Amino acid sequence: MKKHVIMVCDHIHESGLQMLASQPDIEYINVADLPKDELLKVVGKADVVITRSSTEVNQAFLEAATNLKALVRAGVGVDNVDIEGCSKRGIIVMNVPTANTIAAVELTMAHMLACMRAFPYAHNDLKLDRIWKREKWYGYELKDKKLGIIGFGNIGSRVGMRAKAFEMDVITYDPYIDPAKATDLGVEYTTNFDDILACDVITIHTPKTQETIGMIGKEEIAKMKDGVVLINCARGGLYDEEALYEGLKSGKVRFAGIDVFVKEPATDNPLLDLDNITVTPHLGANTHESQYKIATQAAQQALDAARGISYPNALNLPIRxxxxxxxxxxxxxxxxxxxxxxxxxxxxxxxxxxxxxxxxxxxxxxxxxxxxxxxxxxxxxxxxxxxxxxxxxxxxxxxxxxxxxxxxxxxxxxxxxxxxxxxxxxxxxxxxxxxxxxxxxxxxxxxxxxxxxxxxxxxxxxxxxxxxxxxxxxxxxxxxxxxxxxxxxxxxxxxxxxxxxxxxxxxxxxxxxxxxxxxxxxxxxxxxx
Structure with a gap:
């Protein structure tokens, strides 16, 4: 019996690899450590591939992947996948959209708390510079502060629930949900975006679309209260980075917590020069639990696709x-x-x-x-x-x-x-x-x-x-x-x-x-x- 070939092009959690290796009808090939130019020489063997952000699924990749029937992007984003090119070749593209939900929610809360207490800077004072100066680090409490949540989907709604546990006053703006989804959780719902701009803390949890790119810019920041705290653990570019930089530099924005950037890696981003921002290198999905879920879900989708059983979370037309x-x-x-x-x-x-x-x-x-x-x-x-x-x-x-x-x-x-x-x-x-x-x-x-x-x-x-x-x-x-x-x-x-x-x-x-x-x-x- 001819085996289906599943090729893993990028590193995923060991649990997913074990699932693939244990299947008698599957030939599993792990090329995650192979240089990308060498990958093009072997990807033609694959019926299904599993990728992450490190592999560019572009024209060269697709021309080399002559037997490819399906591709699983182990994560949410598919910016590195030429979906149209895949569709033209009859290749089904899938992603794993919900495995990192809790990880992203908790990272948002971590940034929120770090901003309110300037935690990384107090930590560096003591740990790196050996300075004990308590009076320098007066922060703010989340209790009784008003949190504005832009986007109340899987992640935004869970942030709202956790913020309520901190006794915050929570309001959300999302014109595409039934207001009851918010009000049933004790969260205020508004159709007036200015209500969000009036909050003490604002966090954004929307997809990256034509409507949301740069939706927080110079004009929006000008309307905010002095000393506002801004959080973005969703997608780079939802905040206009130039406007955010000016807001932080002037003090209009007291603190920001940013996990995602327009251009990544963001090692030379001007935001990193400021001393009132907490930053992380796109860690929204980086927990052991989420990596386990991403790997096992991606492996199961790859197995189902290889066997022609189903194509869960397909992003293009799943027909021949x-x-x-x-x-x-x-x-x-x-x-x-x-x-x-x-x-x-x-x-x-x-x-x-x-x-x-x-x-x-x-x-x-x-x-x-x-x-x-x-x-x-x-x-x-x-x-x-x-x-x-x-x-x-x-x-x-x-x-x-x-x-x-x-x-x-x-x-x-x-x-x-x-x-x-x-x-x-x-x-x-x-x-x-x-x-x-x-x-x-x-x-x-x-x-x-x-x-x-x-x-x-x-x-x-x-x-x-x-x-x-x-x-x-x-x-x-x-x-x-x-x-x-x-x-x-x-x-x-x-x-x-x-x-x-x-x-x-x-x-x-x-x-x-x-x-x-x-x-x-x-x-x-x-x-x-």
């Missing part, structure tokens, strides 16, 4: 290329983009998704619904959402997913549509594929349009009166925002118009507010695809 016709793949990609667009345009806890497939594409409405859910939930969950867990996560969040297939109607042989309902209202978007796989959005909330789902988009609904386009162009020009495309839909019966404005530059809140202040404006939304 020949199981779906070529034309349908473009519609799956399109409906995922539509879901992502709809969730950005209608931010808030999602209540329901209705997915419709018109024409032949309706035969794949189940797959369309899964892809739509991945797109819609990606706005709030980032890389943690995938094609395998999307239905489960939606059910867990109380999101109803309805599916409908109908005959072709109107001008299009095939069309897909999504109706997303959130606490902020309803948005309906439909699209189709033209020749040569050209994706187009053809309708938004009843307005007929022809828009490529790509780039930075301003959705501007207004009363259909003279001068509006000129006013919009003037505001964008004033702020040096270049318009690359302008698509207009009109509804004469209602006297309304909807413009989709594609721009080359990032659009600030100031620009959006000026647009919204126009007399003709009904709403302004900004999305990025």
């Amino acid at each position: 290329e020949n199981e779906i016709p070529e034309y349908a793949k473009a519609y799956l990609e399109l409906i995922q983009k539509i879901g992502f667009l709809a969730a950005q345009a209608n931010r808030g806890p999602i209540k329901s998704l209705k997915v419709t497939g018109e024409g032949e594409i309706g035969e794949f409405v189940d797959s369309l619904a899964t892809f739509a859910a991945v797109g819609a939930l990606k706005e709030s969950l980032g890389e943690t959402i995938n094609y395998v867990n999307a239905d489960f996560v939606a059910k867990e969040r109380g999101i109803e997913i309805r599916k409908e297939k109908t005959p072709a109607r109107g001008a299009f042989k095939n069309r897909v549509a999504l109706k997303l309902t959130s606490e902020n209202g309803v948005i309906e978007i439909s699209g189709t594929i033209f020749n040569d796989n050209v994706q187009r959005i053809v309708e938004i909330n009843g307005f007929a349009l022809d828009v490529e789902p790509k780039g930075r988009m301003i959705l501007f609904k207004n009363t259909d009166v003279p001068g509006v386009i000129g006013d919009v162009g003037h505001i964008l020009a004033k702020h040096h925002v270049n318009i690359s495309d302008f698509r207009l839909g009109r509804d004469k019966s209602s006297g309304m118009a909807l413009a989709v404005i594609i721009v080359d530059n990032d659009v600030s809140e100031e620009v959006l507010k000026e647009l919204d202040d126009l007399e003709a404006s009904v709403y302004v939304k900004y999305v990025i695809l």
